[in-house]
Amino acid sequence: MLASIVSPSGLIILFSIFGIGGIGTTLLRGNNRAQNLWAHIFSITGALWGLIFAASALISNREFYVNGLATSFPFLSLSFHIDKLSSLFIIIICLSVLFCSIYGIGYVKSFYGRYNVGNYGFFYNLFIAAMLAVVTSSNGILFLFAWEIMSLASYFLVVYERHDHKNVKAGYLYLIMTHAATALITLAFILLFNHAHSFDFNTIRASVPSMSMALKNIVFLLAFVGFGTKAGIIPFHIWLPAAHPAAPSHVSALMSGVMIKTGIYMMIRLFLGILLPIPLWWGLTLIIVGSISCVLGVLYALTEHDIKRLLAYHSIENIGIILLGLGGAMVFYSLHLPTLMLLSLAAALFHTWNHATFKSLLFLAAGSVALATGTKNIEKYGGLIKSMPQTAILFLIGAMAISALPPFNGFYSEWLTFQSLIHGVLSGDILVKWVFLGGLVSLALAGGLALACFVKAFGSTFLARPRSVMAKGAKEVSIWMRSGMAGLAVLCLVLGVASAYIIKSLESLGREITASPRAGLITSVSSRQTLQIGHNFGSISAPFITVVAVATPLLVWFVSRYFINRHQKITSSPTWDCGTDITPRMEITSTGFARSLTMIFQPLLRSNLSYDTAPAGSLAPTSIVATVGIVDIYKKYIYGRMYSLINILSIYFKKIQNGNINAYILYILLALIIALAMGI
Amino acid sequence: MHILAWALQILFVPLLAPLGVGIINKIKAKVQRRQGAGLLQPYRDIRKLLHKDEVISEDASFIFNIAPYIVFGITLIVGASVPLFTSVIHLPSSDLITVVLLLATGTFFLALAGMDTGSSFGGFGSSREMTLSALVEGLFIASILVLVILHRTTNLYLIAGSVHLDYADLIAVALAGVSFFIVLLAETNRFPFDNVDTHLELTMIHEAMLLEYSGKKLALMEWASANKLIIFAAMLVNLYFPVGLASNLQFGTIALAITIFIAKLLVVYVAIAVLESVIAKLRFFRLPGLLFTAFILCLIAIGLVK
């Protein structure tokens, strides 16, 4: 039974479902509703099948290759390899895809008549299929192929609402960034190919021992920057906050929740699967970059008041956290501490999964709010908890999960990351100790800032009173969208409660990825579901925390309600207004909320607070506008400069084509003479 | 006996917390040459509030209504999870990171409740609160990290239970203790971070978030902040000065341990009270500097331990 599922045919079925879904949608010309249903029903089916496929692969502990299917080109063979890592990522992808597609059924209704739903369905399914191909391919060229298709499909989804020039610009930035990154990845693979004379991952792995250290380091740098760009690490992140908000919300959810993780996937594949053994500085680099990304990411998020950009910046933060785990794993590998290596790797993988879950949830919720109000500007929200209570609760769950608050899943993976970093501080020489310490501190700082950021996001979006007519008119979104979000919310809780077992199995999974079967597991799950790290180094019990966290407040409520002053009278009246009548404009806005933090981190953010006082005809100025802005130093100082350099060169080279035929002939004469002079 | 110990462990914090506030206020009054309210005044306040009717803002959502229960409940959980008078019984939640994040959950809902009614006070109250807690959280972990490195565990009870301390590390522990004391002041809204006794909008942080509360909910909120105070005091004395904790559950030892514990708490309270009487509240934007100094102390401490 399982064997029959976990087989090439199973994989082919998986891809063909999305294929039918994509092509079928385009064929259903005109009929928007049918296209919408077709596209999403097939993506849902595909996701379900993918879950069954990967789950049974993990359960039956099978892994298989699909070789051959060689095209008529040298070294492009459609060869796939399904191992534990691939299966895990298939599960991660398919879970998000499942709920995002359910959500999509409701969301895409808003495109009817405005845009071609057929194109949407095609690229949506293509995008998912490409992501699955990326995490299953075992041939460099095939991987690059799938990788580019993934970028391309997501690009077309980003510019799907193409009449808005902002989306077009965002898409442009996205595609050129990802293409440049792919160029680096391509170089890395070509270098590997020129060494191993094959693009097949296993052949490359087999040839790594004979590889020179210099070559390995070059490959590492190329691959790290290349995949890091896709993952959105700072300073290669600039496309991310632009592109993710531009796409339809459930696509943003997939991009932010899943697509950027493919970069992480390949880092694990390459650094911990193929290029072994690895030098120490690789892992340290990852930790340092991760620390920078997670702190800066959340700081930029704090300054944002576009809700989807805010979430996008949080993706950068969380990628940073994942890198902390992954980098830790790599350092431990180089230090020959396999058990700790497994611990950190588990932390990284678990956080990857959790982030996929709650970030998708948050993007979906944000999308619902944006759809209901027609704006993405947090300043224009407020009081939505009354008009759309369910969305509010779901967003709250997502916010708690991403802020690593118990009892949701984010808490456990962050806890685990902390543990692994602390172990890093305890083991290793002075350099390693301080690098880990830096990671630890920045993780803690990022955690605190994320908390503040989500108080701001949730508070100024849902609480208090509406600050605009759009927010006043908001309605709860359709059942499809709510159920999609609800599924993810439940998943957040389930992943949290089941964390102990998940972490253990992730560790044993790590064993196989890194081909270190003899590595002992540092964690143990006691009878009371308590996850023990080491010999009572640290321990956590998900069920206990869940129960207590839910029961205690209930108990408090119950006691205070029914045992103390049972006949209390509760009246409701306006908020205390100090005698003035209090308007929504007096509420704290998201910018105002983050102002003090923005000012405190001024040196990092280059933030500037400027007051614009209206000309005072009378003694008192009529109005004062305070604007808090931050400079995008990356665009301004790095990418802007590069772009203008290309422009200048281009204008300079244009002079060649000056329209004068005499000059053209002269070129030929000169070329002739120079060639003769050089050639002979 | 075991049951009794557990009961004590769980009830200790909520029962004694108001007394602590009372003590501090009394000492401050004395220092200020005032008679001051009785030690039990906080209990009376809570009781009074519990029996009052409530007025709730029309704009308030369910967040406003559930927040007090969550905030108070969290303090109960944490109170039961930190070592108080013994180091032999402990909950699965008595882990450093867990405690930090549980407390963060309380802050999260407190801040949301502050924003919920749409009053400007609540808004900037929670903004300031979150700003501080965002900065403090890192310091919190860092200051305890010294102990974690020393004792090779993140379990608070094991830290408290490990008596051996070679003198080389004492200085590190002391430094970390100082910075944890600053964490305490920040987290419990004490001088120089906040002033619990004033409702002056320019200065208040914690009280600003509670402005809209009344009756039972206000009682729970005040009570919860009292709990927080005793929790941090307990962590300070038991983690950095782990002396006199009962290593078994005999009646005698526990009784002794509790007296020692209360004595240690008194020291902290006196310190807080004196401090609040002699120093002024810092300007808000000077606080990060203070926290940073404390953070540097932590780093030095971590550098000292091998």
Added chain:
Amino acid sequence: MALLIIIFSLVAATIICLVSKNVRSMVLASTAAFGISAASASLIADKVARHGDYAPFRFVQINSLTAIVLLLIMIVGFFSAIYAYPYLAEEANKKIIGRTRTKQLFILLNVFMLLLVMAVTASYPILSWVFLESTTLAGAFLISFYNKPSTIEAAWKYLIINSVGLLLAFFGTLLFITNLPGSVSNGFVTWSILGSFAPHFNTVITKVAFIFILIGYGTKVGLAPMHTWKPDAYSKAPAPIGAVFSGALMPVALVIILKFRVITDVAVGTSFSQHLLIAFGLLSVIVAALSFITVVNYKRMLGYSSIEQAGLITLGFGFGGIGRYAAILQIIYHSLIKSSLFFTSGNFLLKFHSSKIKVVRGALSALPISAGLFLVGLLAVAGLPPFGIFISEIMTISSGLKHYIAYALVAMVFIVIAFIGLFKQASSLTLGEKPKDIKAGEGSRWLLFPPLAILGLALVLGFYMPPFLHTLIRQAVVSQ
């Protein structure tokens, strides 16, 4: 035999065009002729694939590379012929040209293709030169088709630059022949004779000769710095002619260079020609890549893009090894994709009445299908999958990284820069809101079929090479 069919059918089509009055019959005749030619070209290709070189009579010699290019130019010609009529009809409706001009265009097109066929299949270097020179003349009239000052200018530049180039190539050819002992050199000198005597050539003369050949025929290929006529000619010629120029003329000229290159390598060793090819290829890539980002006219952009492609192909041949394979693949893909791009750009021109990039906005709204094809084609040329150029560029770079790391890296950088530029223009052309005064809707379906079909062909060839074609490529790689 099959070759005769090609020649006869094309000649017949020309004659029909000359005599008949009825436009439809000319179109049918030409299209049919190209269809037949394409069919017989594939027959030839198959034959060559099975029995090696094909020389039915002494004027003709077709090796594997020639066979590939022959098939390629016939396919391009076929689709151009299909596209040309509805295109001209549209322009006639818009009163841009008179109805009678169709006749002229088809005559010239047939003659042009006929000459190309002869140039690429002739067994005498001199004859190849003669025919290629004649294509210059036919081409000049095709470029000046609209008889506007700008088109005259483009045609004049084309005429002069190419004549100079070809005379240099002529000189180079003569120099090659002077290498032969007198007894051989008087009378007809074929490629194979040159090849057989190559080992005894005077190395220096051969080097000089090859430089002249490379610069001479390189002018036709459009390698920098001899490329200057290309953007002008491509942007001024009618869309189908642009397709023929970049899809058919360029490969033919390239093939002739390669024929000489084989001889040169035998005479003076491979490194000499490799360095030259790399130098000119890299220069072309750089010049073209930098032009995209500030180009203002999308037909000129296509011209530059085929300069870039020519550069990459030359680089591939220069790098050698797997690079040759890549280059041959890229010749095929580029011809097909670029023709499709020219067709769709023609549709743009018909819809927006301007080839200025800033005039054309939101083409996806105005011309859903054409714009989609244009966007896809441009991305394909820029080297994105699922099209084959993606793979051929990877092969080129990988072969370069073996021996010429610096050059390969530079090429990589400029490929990315080219992508940035091309893609900037593509997105500003196709996306966004369309101008109010332009009303949405495609033209006749015959304006859509050729680009769609030829792009589809390119897509299929990106995954599946017919066996005979595959063997041809293999042989060509070996023989190069």
Added chain:
Amino acid sequence: MLKIHFFQVTVSVVFLSSIYFHLAKRNIRISMVYGLQSAGVVALLFYSYLQKGSPLILVVVLATLAVKVIIAPTFFIRLINRHKFKFAVDPHVKMALGLAIIGLISGLVTLHIFSPLTTIIPANQTYLTLALASMLISVFLIANHKDALSQIVGILSLENSIVVFAIFAGLDQSSILDLGILFDIFVWLFVAIAFISMMYRHIGSIDVTRMKRLKD
């Protein structure tokens, strides 16, 4: 001895006329001199006919005579008269400097890197050198002169020089090919002239630098 003189005369005719094109002011003279240069080429061809005496070569000689010596100049002259452009447009580089560059080019071809070309037949080294020089000079003419007619003449004189070079390189290939080439030149001539008059009609001048619409 006579042969030597004959060669010297003809080659120097070709060479000097290729220089003259640079200096000439009047288009009529340019076309006349082109006729002269071609005559020199014809003379050389005729000599090789006398050497071999194959009738085909005679045909080539006569055809060349017809095309280059008679038809081309007459066409030019008719064109000039029709459009009344007596004077050639000034070149970019004037007299003195132009001559200097010409001298430079002539010097260039005597460099040793060209020696293998000029010593294909060592006896003819001078002639080959001169032919090579006039080739490059003709290319420079096209690059330097703004006058459409001069450009055409430049190309034709380039072709002439190549033929001369071929003759002295002892390269006597089948006359069929020669005829083919000649036919090409013939057609080319027509096309070029057609374009000149088109250009004149559309632009009102044969100054090619007036055509600067097409540029980036």
